[in-house]
Amino acid sequence: MGHGPLSGVRVVEFAGIGPGPFCCMLLSDMGADVVRIDRKGGRGGSLNDVTARGRRSVALDLKDAHDVAVAWALIEKADALVEGFRPGVMERLGLGPDAALVRNPRLIYGRMTGWGQTGPLAQAAGHDLNYIALSGALHAMGRKGSPPAPPLNLVGDYGGGALYLALGICAALVERERSGQGQVIDAAITDGAASLMAVIYGLRASGIWSDERDANLLDGGAHFYDVYETADGKYVSIGSLEPQFYALLLEKTGLKDDSAFAFQMNRSEWPALSEKLAVVMRTKTRDEWCAIMEGTDVCFAPVLDMSEAPTHPHNVARAAFVDMSGTIQPAPAPRFSRTPGALQGPAARPGEHTDAVLADWGVSLRPT
Numbered sequence: 001m002g003h004g005p006l007s008g009v010r011v012v013e014f015a016g017i018g019p020g021p022f023c024c025m026l027l028s029d030m031g032a033d034v035v036r037i038d039r040k041g042g043r044g045g046s047l048n049d050v051t052a053r054g055r056r057s058v059a060l061d062l063k064d065a066h067d068v069a070v071a072w073a074l075i076e077k078a079d080a081l082v083e084g085f086r087p088g089v090m091e092r093l094g095l096g097p098d099a100a101l102v103r104n105p106r107l108i109y110g111r112m113t114g115w116g117q118t119g120p121l122a123q124a125a126g127h128d129l130n131y132i133a134l135s136g137a138l139h140a141m142g143r144k145g146s147p148p149a150p151p152l153n154l155v156g157d158y159g160g161g162a163l164y165l166a167l168g169i170c171a172a173l174v175e176r177e178r179s180g181q182g183q184v185i186d187a188a189i190t191d192g193a194a195s196l197m198a199v200i201y202g203l204r205a206s207g208i209w210s211d212e213r214d215a216n217l218l219d220g221g222a223h224f225y226d227v228y229e230t231a232d233g234k235y236v237s238i239g240s241l242e243p244q245f246y247a248l249l250l251e252k253t254g255l256k257d258d259s260a261f262a263f264q265m266n267r268s269e270w271p272a273l274s275e276k277l278a279v280v281m282r283t284k285t286r287d288e289w290c291a292i293m294e295g296t297d298v299c300f301a302p303v304l305d306m307s308e309a310p311t312h313p314h315n316v317a318r319a320a321f322v323d324m325s326g327t328i329q330p331a332p333a334p335r336f337s338r339t340p341g342a343l344q345g346p347a348a349r350p351g352e353h354t355d356a357v358l359a360d361w362g363v364s365l366r367p368t
Helices: 019-029 065-076 097-103 128-135 154-179 189-196 198-205 243-253 267-281 286-293 313-317 354-360
Strands: 010-014 033-039 056-060 080-083 108-113 183-188 225-229 235-239 300-302 321-324 327-330
Touching: 010 019, 010 065, 019 033, 019 080, 019 108, 019 154, 033 065, 056 065, 056 354, 065 097, 080 154, 097 108, 097 183, 108 154, 128 154, 128 189, 154 183, 154 189, 183 189, 225 267, 235 286, 243 267, 286 300
Parallel strands: 010 033, 010 080, 033 056, 080 108, 108 183
Antiparallel strands: 225 235, 235 300, 321 327
């Protein structure tokens, strides 16, 4: 299988949606042999399902006792397991963590939920937007006078969920080398999203962050850290936080002699300065501003759409996007000097690899 830093690690993934598949995509990109247990007769395998890439599929009916025995045979040979059902579902299937750790004491049992395994909301339905709302993250995002702005599902599902579960699995694998024992990981998106807000909570506790949106250093309130429209209706991002970068911004925009911009951290002037800078930015096209600022210490980048990003020279030079079977998608990240990760293949059809997986993992049972 893979040749990345997780080469040789075997993972059983119970098919789900959102953060669980994204976590397993990351593990696969890093070389793990991830086997997804799909529902027998289920659909899947679209080449455009990027987060399903790099896994082999075994199709099982988990209400059939024989197929459950096949699942157990795989779990017993696995290093880690990932499931994203509501609390109690795996136990009702007879595949819960207590039983699993008896059969495989070295197993890392990863549980991905929105609210967590415990707490008054544990059994409630929810989605990314609800989880980041509870953490304080959603309230902080958006423009003044407007409702909080949904940040795709990056902050919750993938940032607070999948990445924390992937980190937890890797950390537990390291700890197992010392103790020889597996453990259960309760990865809740609410917990992870709250953790991602650590710096902002620290700034608020220090009295330098307001609960008012669009009024702070990093939320668009500062004129030197924002997105601006250009003459052609496109956008550029400015992040000139440090004084030397701010001075260069004023030079590049022709505002260095405007005394109104002399006191960068005078918050009372930020709204007026944002309006003045917005007028200047609309005098040139996005490409014209790129010619002036890109690659300098202004801390600048054009705002690219998803058709533009893969063709930007920097992304091309770093091969940040790849084409797999006609689907343009992000390449594995991060990068390793000795054991680089790699895409292990497109999304699989449910049950596509059943015989090969069972043979490779030394499982003699066959699904019914």
